[in-house]
Amino acid sequence: GDSVTQMEGPVTLSEEAFLTINCTYTATGYPSLFWYVQYPGEGLQLLLKATKADDKGSNKGFEATYRKETTSFHLEKGSVQVSDSAVYFCALKAAGNKLTFGGGTRVLVKP
Amino acid sequence: SQTIHQWPATLVQPVGSPLSLECTVEGTSNPNLYWYRQAAGRGLQLLFYSVGIGQISSEVPQNLSASRPQDRQFILSSKKLLLSDSGFYLCAWSPGAATNEKLFFGSGTQLSVL
Numbered sequence: 001g002d003s004v005t006q007m008e009g010p011v012t013l014s015e016e017a018f019l020t021i022n023c024t025y026t027a028t029g030y031p032s033l034f035w036y037v038q039y040p041g042e043g044l045q046l047l048l049k050a051t052k053a054d055d056k057g058s059n060k061g062f063e064a065t066y067r068k069e070t071t072s073f074h075l076e077k078g079s080v081q082v083s084d085s086a087v088y089f090c091a092l093k094a095a096g097n098k099l100t101f102g103g104g105t106r107v108l109v110k111p
Numbered sequence: 112s113q114t115i116h117q118w119p120a121t122l123v124q125p126v127g128s129p130l131s132l133e134c135t136v137e138g139t140s141n142p143n144l145y146w147y148r149q150a151a152g153r154g155l156q157l158l159f160y161s162v163g164i165g166q167i168s169s170e171v172p173q174n175l176s177a178s179r180p181q182d183r184q185f186i187l188s189s190k191k192l193l194l195s196d197s198g199f200y201l202c203a204w205s206p207g208a209a210t211n212e213k214l215f216f217g218s219g220t221q222l223s224v225l
Contacts, residue, residue, distance in 0.1 A: 036216075043115075043201065043216040089155065099214055101147075101155035 002027045006090045006102035013080055013109050021075040021105045023064075023090035031094040033057075033066055033073040036101075038087045047075075047088070080109045113138035117202045117217030124224055130175075130189040132220050134202030137183065142204040144185040145214070146177055149199040161185060162207070197224045 006023040013019060025031065035047040035057070048057030053068035064075045073090060090102040117134045124130060136142050146158040157170045159177035167177050174193050178186045185202060202217040 043117075043218040044203075045216065046214070091155075099155075099157070104149070104155075 002031070002092060002094050002100045004090050004092055004100055004102035006088075006105055008103065009087075009106035011105060011107045013107070015081060015109055015111055016079045017109075019075070019077045019080045019084070019107065021088055021090075021107070023073045023075065023102060025071050025073065025090075025092050027071075027092055027094040027100075029094055030068075031092040033064070034091040034093070034099070035062070035064055035073070035075050036089040036091060038089070038104075040086070044089065080107075082109045082111055085109045113204075113215065115202060115204055115215055115217045117220060119220060120218065121221045122223070124192050124222065126194055126224055127191045130187070130192050130196070130222070132187040132200055132202075132222075134185045134187075134217055135183055136185075136204045139183070139204070139206065141182060141207040143207055144179060145203040145205075146175075146185065146187050147201040147203060147216075149201065155201065159187070192224045194224050197222055 003026045007021055032051045034049045036044045037047045038044045047062055048059040050057040050066035053066055056065045062075055062077045064073050066073055085108050087104045087106045089104045091099045093099050114137045144161045147155045148158050149155050159167055159169055161167050161179045164179055164182055175189050200220045200222055203214050205214045
């Protein structure tokens with residue numbers, strides 16, 4: 001079945017550091033890929049997405065490129081802020097409207 | 112604008128007690144509705160989804176059930192809670208069009224079964 005694997009946290013960084021969260025997937029066909037973010041005390045919200053190979057999703061300084069050859073969708077940000085502290089979820093959708101999520105990665109950015 | 116309400120935010124229940132979590136969506140009609148659960152240290156698992164009133168699909172066998180008595184209301188229930196039912200429960204909705212990929216989540220319910 002479909003599955004998503006992402007690096008375990010917590011990831012602790014200083015402000016302005018470079019952030020990478022690895023995500024790999026297993027799916028039949030050609031899934032759409034997503035990153036969701038959950039800020040403290042809030043629900044999940046869509047951060048970015050990519051729907052086909054080599055697409056790059058971007059939002060709020062975050063980027064992720066759909067790599068079909070490596071079945072990956074790593075999330076990156078060049079300079080993190082304290083406000084980026086959150087839990088990040090990688091997800092895929094291969095059929096219908098059902099998302100398969102990874103385990104989540106907690107990111108803590110210290111001033 | 113569309114909003115999703117989920118309550119309560121936290122709940123502590125004894126083993127064997129019943130459960131009812133409610134989720135409502137405003138500002139849209141005929142949404143697809145979902146219940147997800149996140150157990151400690153694990154990813155989000157889809158429990159139920161619904162494409163219309165009275166239409167419920169269950170993804171995994173479990174001690175829980177779901178109902179959709181109204182178009183924008185989705186209820187997660189259990190007659191007798193188990194310790195393994197503890198976790199973080201999220202309600203979500205998406206526009207009814209099958210090709211739409213956006214999913215909007217509620218703020219979640221942290222359920223502790225003791």
